[in-house]
Amino acid sequence: MTRRCDVAIVGGGPAGSSCARVLAAAGLDVVVADKAVFPRDKVCAGWITPDVVEALALDLADYAAGRTLQPVLGFETGIIGGHRVTTRYAEPVSYAIRRCEFDTYLLRRCGAEVIEGTAVEGIERTPQGWALRLKPAQHEEPGPGAAGRATPRPRLAIAAPVLVGAGGHFCPVARWLNPSEPPSPTLVVAQELELRLEAPPTSGVAPELPALYFCRDLRGYGWCVRKGEYLNVGFGRQDADGVAEASRAFLAWLRSCGRIPAGFPDRWHGHAYRVWGRPVRRVASDGVLLVGDAAGLAYPASGEGIHPAVVSGQLAARHILGAPSNDPGGRPDAYVAALERAFGVPSATGPAAWPLPPRLYAVIGRSLIAQPWFARRHLVERSFLRRQPRASRSAPTPPR
Ligand SMILES: Cc1cc2nc3c(=O)[nH]c(=O)nc-3n(C[C@H](O)[C@H](O)[C@H](O)COP(=O)(O)OP(=O)(O)OC[C@H]3O[C@@H](n4cnc5c(N)ncnc54)[C@H](O)[C@@H]3O)c2cc1C
Incomplete structure (x- = not known):
């Protein structure tokens, strides 16, 4: 049986549900297909900035009812094995959430039909648009908190004039568009483990002060994020070589300085993006x-x-809504331009973008990270909270 709709979305994470919500609110018939049954876990530290709350128009009181929402009042930062600096604020500057709860909440409220437990395994271009072949994934029945208007028996196919690929790094639509991709210098390889702590919680990390510890070569960092009674520990690098060994050493260091309980296991879940x-x-x-x-x-x-993910989902939805009826999906170059307006023109990342040779850059960076003023202004506010420096924040808007 084929389910026909206006827009088919592959993937019901924050990108897919944000896109679906805007399209469904505009009256389009939207179907989201996800191979997982929600609530599902996603390998992630689960830290969200106030910009996410704003973009999603999240009602924090509603969200917090029965879910974990940990206000963040600052950060502990430093180099792994080195000096640590604490930066505090009077008001929350971020929140820690659990992805199994957060993603389900967003998908439930998106207003689209959600087909869960069904992997998209075939994509075909047709004269009318797109035909998706679906295959029931391992979990066939929706879980107790199944998201959206879940369909109990997965359908076999979806047909739509417009297709949105929101399936994360390994999205089948991304693979269809990029059939042969060389290894990319923009790839981050990361691992994490989220566990409920024994009562009373025994982590040396305060719930309101997540900890971020950088590798000595500044090509990655590890974290400890407390979310109420949960602790999320992880490690990621922009250079896949040696990640496993470096993350084991990170965990050993965290144990030795009491940041995690002695018995914290090293069963990491890995992912790339x-x-x-x-x-x-x-x-x-x-x-x-x-x-x-x-x-x-x-x-x-x-x-x-x-x-x-949220912003691009909404952006793609508006792009689709603004497209002329004889050009479903709109002009690809206009969508690329919209992404570049939102996220900047892509440039080199990692050591290729550093203004100094990597070793020198790392030596200078390590000594700066140990300085409280640098940790606050540059590391926390500019890099992690993406706050603009004062001068550009108050700059007048140029006339159009
Ligand atoms: C270890 C780690 C820590 C991170 N920590 C943070 C953090 O603290 N804060 C932050 O902002 N970002 C963090 N990130 C990045 C963040 O997790 C992702 O950028 C974000 O989840 C992207 O959302 P998405 O909706 O694009 O994809 P996803 O959240 O990955 O959702 C994709 C969905 O597509 C589905 N799917 C995949 N393939 C198919 C298929 N064939 N058929 C049907 N469905 C399919 C999946 O089941 C999934 O539900 C972290 C990433 C990692 C790896």
């Missing part, structure tokens, strides 16, 4: 757009990917 930089993936073609991790949009300075 791309930051926005050169070379970019092909993110659009006639009638098809990529959003979120599928497009490789995470912020290079921090690895934050939820905000760009």
Whole structure:
């Protein structure tokens, strides 16, 4: 049986649900297909900035009812094995959430039909648009908190004039658009583990002060994020070589300085994603757009990917709504231009973008990271919270 709709979205993470919500609110018939049954876990630290709350118009009181929402009042930062600096604020500057709850909340409220437990395994271009072949994934029945208007028996196919690829880094639509991709310097390889702590919680990390510890070569960092009674520990690098060994050493160091309980296991869950930089993936073609991790949009300075996922999902939806009826999906180059307006023109990332030779850059960076003023202004506020420096914040808007 084929389910026909106006827009088919592959993937129900923050990018897919944000796109679906805007399209469904405008009256389009939208179907989201996800291979997972929600609530599902996503390998992630689960840290969101106030920009995410604003972009999603999240009612924090409603969200917090029965879910974990940990206000963040600052950060502990430093070099792994080195000096640590604490930066505090009077008001929350971020929040820590659990992805199993957050993604389900967003998908439930999106207003589209959601087909869960069904992997998209075939994509075909047709004269009318797109035909998707679906295959029931491992979990066939929706879970107790199944998202959206879940369909109990997965359908076999979806047909739509417009296709949105929101399936994360390994999205089948991204693969269809980029059939042979060389290894990319923009790839981040990351691992994490989120566990409920024994009562009373025994982590040395305060719930309101997540900890971020950088590698000595500044090519990655590890974190400890407390979310109420949960602790999320992880490690990521923009250079896949040696990640496993470096993350084991990171965990041993955290144990030795009491940041994690002695028995904290090292059963990491790994994942990869791309930051926005050169070379970019092909993110659009006639009638098809990529959003979120599928497009490789995470912020290079921090690895934050939820905000760009939400913003690009909404952007793609508006692009589709603004397209003329004889050109479903709109012009691909106009979508690329909209992404560049939102996230900047992609440039080189990592050591290729550093103004000094990597060793010298790392030596200078390490000594700066130990300084409280640098940690506050540059590391926390500019790199992680993406706050503009004062001068550019107050700069007048140029006349149009
Ligand atoms: C270890 C780690 C820590 C991170 N920490 C943070 C953080 O603290 N804050 C932050 O902002 N970002 C963080 N990120 C990045 C962030 O997790 C991603 O950028 C974000 O999840 C992207 O959202 P998305 O909707 O594009 O993709 P996803 O959240 O990955 O959702 C994609 C969906 O597509 C579905 N799917 C995939 N393939 C198919 C298929 N064939 N058929 C049907 N469905 C399919 C999947 O089941 C999934 O539900 C982290 C990433 C990692 C790896």
